[in-house]
Amino acid sequence: MVKEKAAILKDCNIRTHYNKDFAAKLRHSLNEFDSDTHKKVRVEARKCKVCFYLRGTRISGQAFTTTLCQSCGVSMTFPTTDVDFYCLPCSKELLLCVDCGGDINLRSRKKL
Ligand SMILES: [Zn+2]
């Protein structure tokens, strides 16, 4: 579909507006990541800094999903296909992110 120059210009400006907005939000998220602005909420949610500040909402399907905790095997049910790796007690004990399974403080570790 061929567009008139005026329409292309309008589309260009709309896209540019969203691009600037996207970059500003990303910068804001990186600042929060660096200062761990919401540490209390993040630790409570058992998420690492990357998952909490940078990955955003995980894409998931609308279907109840049951999975097992990868550490203790307890059965966990979630309202979507977006499931956690570990149950809350295990993630708390092992200091693992429930979203990605990485260290909650982004530390490389030799043992659990
Ligand atoms: Zn567990």
Ligand SMILES: [Zn+2]
């Ligand atoms: Zn994570």
